[in-house]
Ligand code: KIV
């Protein structure tokens with residue numbers, strides 16, 4: 001490695017693969033392309049765009065992201081079998097810089113699933129990495145659950161993968177089990193012991209089960225890793241992955257003790273964080289580092305006073321470093337379409353003419369009800385922006401009776417496949433009554449898994465953002481909506497989740513989407 005390579009950390013973003021694997025985070029094809037474009041634009045070195053064998057949809061998304069890519073390497077995931085690897089290559093080969101990422105679980109628990117002996121697995125690694133390398137020059141290999149794999153066996157498998165042509169070796173902490181010192185030591189040990197280790201790049205891929213993913217990733221860099229795998233907002237399986245914004249900003253702010261650079265334009269972080277929250281349905285917690293709503297907020301008198309005198313008293317980075325523009329009153333009922341478009345562009349949303357038309361109508365409706373429209377109101381509006389052509393179900397009107405004397409009642413009119421239908425239902429509270437009414441008008445077996453309400457801004461006229469997550473036969477979908485009336489937002493969020501479910505019913509076979517792929521099937 002040259003000196004500059006030694007000091008540079010490659011940022012590998014897996015929001016569209018590992019992130020999308022988190023329960024409920026399903027993005028549409030267009031959303032995936034949009035996020036990939038933003039990642040490329042922000043300077044992400046490698047984008048893991050999906051798992052091409054998982055479904056037709058994933059294959060198409062990876063292929064199109066590959067075709068549209070400009071600067072980033074485009075990577076696809078493949079299990080340790082020729083079929084997966086060929087399919088992956090067919091998708092990523094369209095990229096100017098393609099990469100195949102193939103993996104197998106090497107720990108005792110993971111070896112037991114395909115029931116392979118250590119020798120059989122070693123042979124499998126040799127054969128599959130060789131096959132991948134014959135297709136593509138850029139090969140990443142991962143021993144899944146590396147941090148719980150016997151050290152000797154890990155060294156043996158890494159050596160085989162390097163000899164077979166892997167150019168990046170990723171060391172995943174699949175279950176978020178390691179701790180910082182151990183994470184650094186593991187990479188250091190591999191670099192010292194494995195023949196050929198100095199010819200390749202070591203990567204770190206940490207899950208956040210014990211809340212240590214970011215610390216473990218940075219420690220791995222201290223140990224010699226030069227690629228960090230991460231996701232926007234830390235999205236991912238269970239407690240998620242290392243958050244891109246955290247590692248990138250930690251390296252930027254603490255360059256004194258961690259002198260490694262990345263190619264990320266940090267001023268684009270806030271926009272992409274907002275977009276990923278919107279399309280994935282996973283709102284960012286208020287106290288999340290870097291991108292949470294409170295990350296740069298100061299409430300106590302002492303803090304506010306200090307901030308006015310010198311911002312550095314309580315801030316270790318400037319809000320504008322991550323692209324945070326002050327939340328201000330931006331628009332009102334007299335604002336025009338051009339002003340709305342320009343404001344949304346500042347917030348990171350690029351709209352086509354039809355989309356703008358739809359958002360403008362909803363913006364005007366909101367402005368009629370709410371005097372002051374803040375940036376966050378517009379972001380909430382965008383979060384619920386839908387393609388009207390794809391909506392089979394729509395809320396037309398809703399009137400609820402609520403109060404201290406139950407049962408609460410909801411009179412709901414919906415449009416179902418173009419037909420206007422109405423009903424009145426009761427329930428334990430106005431939201432329950434409303435959901436019962438939706439169910440009467442459109443019968444379904446989907447189970448409500450999550451119902452969440454957030455106030456977008458302050459004040460009693462604030463919009464409420466409602467998120468719902470539903471499950472039907474293993475398919476999980478989310479829906480969001482925002483409205484100054486919490487019950488209306490709830491009805492629309494519920495109906496939006498149902499619309500997504502109807503799309504998924506048509507486009508995905510049961511058990512054959514990303515979430516249905518079995519790691520067991522390595523042959
Ligand atoms: O966490 C993990 O082990 C993974 C692998 C597929 C690299 O995501």
Ligand code: ZN
Nearest residue numbers: 018172174205
């Ligand atoms: Zn992972």
